[in-house]
Amino acid sequence: CYPQMSKATLTVCVSGAAGQIAYSLLPLIARGDVFGQDQPIELRLLEIKPALDALHGVVMELYDCAFPLVRNIVETDDPMVAFQHADVTILSGSFPRRPGMERRDLIAKNVNIFKAQGQALDRVASKNVKVVVVGNPSNTNALVLSHFAPSIPKQNITALTRLDQNRAVGQIAMRTGVNADQVEGVAIWGNHSATQYPDVTHAKVNGEAVMPKLGGRQAVAEEFIPCIQKRGAAILKARGLSSAMSAANAIGDHLRSWILGDSKVVSMAVASDGSYDVKPGVYFSFPVRCGGGGDYEIVQGIEMDEFSRKYVSATTEELFAERQEALELCAV
Numbered sequence: 001c002y003p004q005m006s007k008a009t010l011t012v013c014v015s016g017a018a019g020q021i022a023y024s025l026l027p028l029i030a031r032g033d034v035f036g037q038d039q040p041i042e043l044r045l046l047e048i049k050p051a052l053d054a055l056h057g058v059v060m061e062l063y064d065c066a067f068p069l070v071r072n073i074v075e076t077d078d079p080m081v082a083f084q085h086a087d088v089t090i091l092s093g094s095f096p097r098r099p100g101m102e103r104r105d106l107i108a109k110n111v112n113i114f115k116a117q118g119q120a121l122d123r124v125a126s127k128n129v130k131v132v133v134v135g136n137p138s139n140t141n142a143l144v145l146s147h148f149a150p151s152i153p154k155q156n157i158t159a160l161t162r163l164d165q166n167r168a169v170g171q172i173a174m175r176t177g178v179n180a181d182q183v184e185g186v187a188i189w190g191n192h193s194a195t196q197y198p199d200v201t202h203a204k205v206n207g208e209a210v211m212p213k214l215g216g217r218q219a220v221a222e223e224f225i226p227c228i229q230k231r232g233a234a235i236l237k238a239r240g241l242s243s244a245m246s247a248a249n250a251i252g253d254h255l256r257s258w259i260l261g262d263s264k265v266v267s268m269a270v271a272s273d274g275s276y277d278v279k280p281g282v283y284f285s286f287p288v289r290c291g292g293g294g295d296y297e298i299v300q301g302i303e304m305d306e307f308s309r310k311y312v313s314a315t316t317e318e319l320f321a322e323r324q325e326a327l328e329l330c331a332v
């Protein structure tokens with residue numbers, strides 16, 4: 001009988017840990033659904049001071065779940081404590097939008113959170129930390145974070161668009177009467193906003209093109225694309241609160257693909273590098289291939305027709321406008 005070899009503990013920081021996304025996300029992480037059933041976890045839970053009592057309630061529940069993989073739980077309102085030695089950091093701590101708002105309306109409310117957290121990451125985080133920004137407007141918050149954390153490689157910071165990918169896959173499956181795992185080749189380009197481009201031009205269902213099954217280009221432009229672009233607002237209107245369960249599920253998917261690797265192409269917002277004529281300077285959702293261990297590359301050579309180009313250029317323009325607005329606000 002040999003001694004059991006165990007993996008080193010993975011330190012996972014979650015900001016906004018008393019919020020509604022975290023409430024759905026923490027059990028997924030603690031149960032091993034994200035990083036693996038053999039991966040011990042330390043949780044670093046970050047909140048603002050007024051939410052520390054609520055956070056403590058969440059932590060009591062985590063202990064009451066008796067998750068075998070959880071080795072330690074830290075509760076704090078200090079980003080320097082939360083980020084120190086973190087291997088993975090999930091940033092959902094911010095204000096969500098309310099009915100009638102666009103995500104961009106949150107720039108002024110949330111930009112300073114990501115400025116301060118960028119500065120803290122820069123000072124105490126491992127240069128290898130992998131960060132996913134969830135708080136809206138997530139692409140631009142990722143940019144602000146990266147701007148104020150110059151010692152963290154830009155590639156280690158990402159923003160969440162996996163929720164948009166899952167929404168597109170879910171809609172295709174529902175509209176064509178197949179299971180979600182029979183849909184492939186959907187890509188999300190650009191901003192996690194109403195200008196995002198959920199691209200089905202190369203998508204297939206059981207090996208057959210999706211576009212005709214959705215009624216052709218005009219129907220895709222008039223019905224499918226706006227449905228995905230406005231899905232967050234539709235959920236907000238129905239629930240009175242923004243999506244949380246599906247957001248947590250998507251964060252789990254994003255991190256599983258990124259950290260453990262994925263044989264499928266997935267979408268995530270990453271630092272633009274000139275691919276597809278998107279100039280460096282923004283966090284832009286591209287289809288990427290994740291090789292595991294935090295490596296990824298933007299998939300090159302995807303054919304883009306006039307239909308797609310129009311959408312990509314609109315979302316690029318919006319991201320550069322958000323960039324300017326956010327950096328001006330940070331300078332004040």
Ligand code: NAD
Nearest residue numbers: 016018019020021047051093094095096134135136163247
């Ligand atoms: P929530 O209001 O339920 O929770 C947010 C939590 O963040 C609160 O507990 C709050 O106290 C905390 N917080 C605020 N400022 C903080 C700071 N400086 N440091 C640490 N914690 C802080 O909101 P939620 O529903 O969990 O959503 C969180 C964010 O995620 C919102 O911005 C929302 O718009 C966004 N969101 C993004 C996506 C996406 O796909 N990118 C999907 C859903 C929601």
Ligand code: LMR
Nearest residue numbers: 097103136232233242243
């Ligand atoms: C979503 O897409 O559901 C989130 O970004 C929340 C929102 O405000 O839309």
